Amino acid sequence: MAEQDEPRRLRDDAETRHFIEQSLNALFAPEDDALRAALEAVRAHDMPAIQISPVQGRLLQVLAHACGARKILEIGALAGYSGIWLARALPPSGRLISLEVSEKHAQAARDSLARAGLTDRAEVRVGPAAELLPALAGEAPFDLVFIDADKPGYPTYLDWALRLTRVGSLIVADNCIRGGRPLRGESDDPTIAAIGAYDRRAASDPRLLSVAFPLDDDGMDGFAISVVIAPDAANVSGPSA
Numbered sequence: 001m002a003e004q005d006e007p008r009r010l011r012d013d014a015e016t017r018h019f020i021e022q023s024l025n026a027l028f029a030p031e032d033d034a035l036r037a038a039l040e041a042v043r044a045h046d047m048p049a050i051q052i053s054p055v056q057g058r059l060l061q062v063l064a065h066a067c068g069a070r071k072i073l074e075i076g077a078l079a080g081y082s083g084i085w086l087a088r089a090l091p092p093s094g095r096l097i098s099l100e101v102s103e104k105h106a107q108a109a110r111d112s113l114a115r116a117g118l119t120d121r122a123e124v125r126v127g128p129a130a131e132l133l134p135a136l137a138g139e140a141p142f143d144l145v146f147i148d149a150d151k152p153g154y155p156t157y158l159d160w161a162l163r164l165t166r167v168g169s170l171i172v173a174d175n176c177i178r179g180g181r182p183l184r185g186e187s188d189d190p191t192i193a194a195i196g197a198y199d200r201r202a203a204s205d206p207r208l209l210s211v212a213f214p215l216d217d218d219g220m221d222g223f224a225i226s227v228v229i230a231p232d233a234a235n236v237s238g239p240s241a
């Protein structure tokens with residue numbers, strides 16, 4: 001290929017990636033009014049538009065069904081967009097507990113879940129996750145934990161996720177790639193260092209079988225997905241839960 005064609009090829013590739021993303025969202029993860037309203041709430045409340053993509057929402061649902069999830073814990077609610085995807089994967093008797101540090105965001109998330117008709121199974125608790133997590137022991141084990149909150153907290157949230165799950169549960173964390181920086185080694189940036197620590201632990205902890213892959217932000221970010229394969233010594237939900 002002639003050198004002057006390179007910019008055009010890059011532009012065509014970017015357009016193709018955009019087309020693929022839009023098409024997969026439309027085909028596999030179409031949004032309804034309730035999901036669109038949750039996105040609108042992000043804009044209306046001047047919140048950061050950092051919610052998961054539709055395909056990521058569908059992936060969470062596939063995973064929730066695959067592990068027969070009846071109880072889901074979400075750390076970081078934002079305006080309830082991911083909460084709608086998660087709660088819709090539950091049976092009517094199921095339960096989503098979503099932790100959110102911001103009162104304003106928590107109220108937006110509650111409103112989103114209410115518009116989606118999910119108040120019977122979804123609850124948003126306000127406060128720093130590190131303070132709310134210890135109180136969840138009585139409600140464990142959770143079948144799926146979705147971590148999508150402040151990044152420096154990720155290693156702590158992984159500790160709690162292990163305590164609050166059972167063998168066979170899934171632990172999913174958003175933003176585990178972050179443009180590759182966490183994969184380059186130690187970092188002075190607390191966000192990047194924490195994500196790197198999370199990734200290394202997810203990859204090597206003998207209690208977890210994990211994978212991470214780029215599926216968001218044009219290949220620059222994505223989920224780490226772990227299945228719990230051995231019990232945590234400090235598991236609060238007992239050995240056979």
Ligand code: DHB
Pocket residue numbers: 050051052148149174175
């Ligand atoms: C940020 C946080 C997220 O959870 C995300 O998906 C993207 C960006 C952020 O804090 O910048």
Ligand code: MG
Pocket residue numbers: 050051052148149174175
């Ligand atoms: Mg995120």
